[in-house]
Amino acid sequence: MNETDAETLPESTPFRFILNGLRDTGEVLLLAGDVVRELPQGLRKVPLVVQQMVAIGLGSMPLTLIVALFTGAVAAVQASYQFRDYVPMIYLGTVIGKSVVIELGPVLTALVVGGRVGASIAAELGTMRVTEQVDAMETMGISPTRYLVVPRVVAATLMLPVLTIFADVVAIFGGYMVAVLTLDVSGHTFTSGLRLYFHLRDVFSGLIKSVFFGAIISMMGCYYGLRSEGGAEGVGVATTHAVVASCLLILIVDYLLASFLFRVLFA
Amino acid sequence: MPESKGAAEPDIVIESVSKRLGTKPVLRGISLSVAEGESVVIIGRSGTGKSVLLKHVVGLMRPDAGSVRVDGLEVSELGTKELLELRKRMGMLFQGGALFDSLSVGDNVGLPLREHTDVGEAQVGLVVKEKLHLVGLEGVEEMRPSSLSGGMKKRAALARALALNPKIMLYDEPTTGLDPITSDLINRLIRRLQERLGITSIAVTHDMRSAYHIADRIAMLHEGRIHAIGTPAEIQSSSDPAVRQFIEGSAEGPLLPT
Numbered sequence: 001m002n003e004t005d006a007e008t009l010p011e012s013t014p015f016r017f018i019l020n021g022l023r024d025t026g027e028v029l030l031l032a033g034d035v036v037r038e039l040p041q042g043l044r045k046v047p048l049v050v051q052q053m054v055a056i057g058l059g060s061m062p063l064t065l066i067v068a069l070f071t072g073a074v075a076a077v078q079a080s081y082q083f084r085d086y087v088p089m090i091y092l093g094t095v096i097g098k099s100v101v102i103e104l105g106p107v108l109t110a111l112v113v114g115g116r117v118g119a120s121i122a123a124e125l126g127t128m129r130v131t132e133q134v135d136a137m138e139t140m141g142i143s144p145t146r147y148l149v150v151p152r153v154v155a156a157t158l159m160l161p162v163l164t165i166f167a168d169v170v171a172i173f174g175g176y177m178v179a180v181l182t183l184d185v186s187g188h189t190f191t192s193g194l195r196l197y198f199h200l201r202d203v204f205s206g207l208i209k210s211v212f213f214g215a216i217i218s219m220m221g222c223y224y225g226l227r228s229e230g231g232a233e234g235v236g237v238a239t240t241h242a243v244v245a246s247c248l249l250i251l252i253v254d255y256l257l258a259s260f261l262f263r264v265l266f267a
Numbered sequence: 268m269p270e271s272k273g274a275a276e277p278d279i280v281i282e283s284v285s286k287r288l289g290t291k292p293v294l295r296g297i298s299l300s301v302a303e304g305e306s307v308v309i310i311g312r313s314g315t316g317k318s319v320l321l322k323h324v325v326g327l328m329r330p331d332a333g334s335v336r337v338d339g340l341e342v343s344e345l346g347t348k349e350l351l352e353l354r355k356r357m358g359m360l361f362q363g364g365a366l367f368d369s370l371s372v373g374d375n376v377g378l379p380l381r382e383h384t385d386v387g388e389a390q391v392g393l394v395v396k397e398k399l400h401l402v403g404l405e406g407v408e409e410m411r412p413s414s415l416s417g418g419m420k421k422r423a424a425l426a427r428a429l430a431l432n433p434k435i436m437l438y439d440e441p442t443t444g445l446d447p448i449t450s451d452l453i454n455r456l457i458r459r460l461q462e463r464l465g466i467t468s469i470a471v472t473h474d475m476r477s478a479y480h481i482a483d484r485i486a487m488l489h490e491g492r493i494h495a496i497g498t499p500a501e502i503q504s505s506s507d508p509a510v511r512q513f514i515e516g517s518a519e520g521p522l523l524p525t
Contacts, residue, residue, distance in 0.1 A: 136365035139325045141354040
């Protein structure tokens with residue numbers, strides 16, 4: 001479907017790599033434009049959006065919570081080790097709370113959900129593409145962007161912050177449990193530390209990031225899924241690309257958003 | 268801008284269309300026109316661009332050069348809305364059926380009605396039943412496409428393509444992979460649609476039995492062009508060595524095995 005000059009160049013030249021990257025960027029932006037254009041029509045497909053919200057949100061909940069629990073637990077162990085002899089343990093709750101809501105909660109949730117949901121979106125849409133279901137949809141006058149992409153992007157963008165809120169709570173709980181049960185820190189010390197320097201804007205900054213992460217995960221899944229070609233192998237390649245691209249973009253965008261939020265907006 | 272349809276303009280006009288896929292030229296200046304109510308069958312070996320040609324007619328692909336006009340409209344110049352209107356008047360049967368896995372068979376057939384018309388649910392149910400009956404399927408509405416056999420999938424897909432009563436039908440290998448009896452059922456159905464409803468159609472196949480049955484004219488695609496075109500009788504009596512080799516299904520001749 002896409003011929004570019006990149007394909008006439010020999011395999012694996014640096015030029016080809018750069019041209020492919022530029023082409024992907026351009027096409028993702030075009031798809032994003034389509035999504036925005038089709039948004040009002042796509043949102044009327046409430047059952048499709050709800051179906052995706054259940055698959056993406058509820059379906060990812062157990063994994064997210066387990067990851068969050070152990071993230072909080074290990075944060076408590078590591079922080080107490082670093083603090084020993086230098087920092088009073090009242091700051092344990094402070095540092096766990098802040099690191100979880102600002103960084104660990106949103107980013108680890110996004111990476112885990114990116115693996116799970118990004119792969120499943122890419123595999124599903126990729127299979128639809130190679131079995132001509134997407135072509136069939138277009139010839140029936142039904143826009144694949146409206147019918148397939150918009151519900152997934154909307155659902156992921158709405159559900160990632162929700163998952164992140166749950167992850168934040170469970171991760172802090174994990175840290176609390178480890179601190180109280182194994183580190184000889186009293187529950188009162190931990191929660192007092194948690195309240196110390198607690199700013200709601202820290203939580204919001206994490207949730208704002210997770211909105212972007214949700215959009216990235218679903219867009220990458222849809223983009224690579226819809227452009228897969230060549231049967232089962234092509235679907236496999238698309239799935240890999242979707243997950244790799246999601247993870248990279250999550251970390252890059254995390255840096256950019258952190259710079260913007262904490263150096264510009266909340267500075 | 269699309270001009271209105273002239274009186275003598277055939278339904279589908281393909282004019283010197285060229286298309287490269289990657290670096291490989293697939294269509295090299297192909298021309299073909301199909302009159303209203305006519306059934307044209309395109310034969311040719313696998314990989315000669317038969318399906319690619321169909322995708323140009325329905326606007327899934329755009330030609331590198333040349334023009335494709337359907338109903339007097341230049342397909343590649345249509346905007347989203349105009350293309351949608353044109354597609355509502357066309358149906359396409361895909362090779363593997365291309366039924367949506369996530370929907371039941373009944374919902375597959377009913378989807379075009381629910382998306383493009385205002386008819387109520389009861390009416391949708393009736394049309395779904397009627398179209399499925401037309402292709403010889405009963406009581407499969409609630410089944411998943413994955414639990415149907417290949418032939419049933421194709422027939423359900425045909426029912427879906429017919430849901431909006433199209434005036435142009437495109438068939439991509441309608442009988443490939445079907446048993447002879449189901450093939451004959453599909454052939455008769457295609458013929459009946461054309462005779463009773465005056466549907467204009469292009470079918471792509473390498474099943475010669477099917478081609479003779481459904482074609483008013485047969486065109487052989489070879490090396491990106493129409494190599495030969497004529498009525499089934501003319502093709503059968505052709506003395507062109509490539510045509511003879513193809514219709515007789517012989518490994519010996521000018522067409523090399525690939």
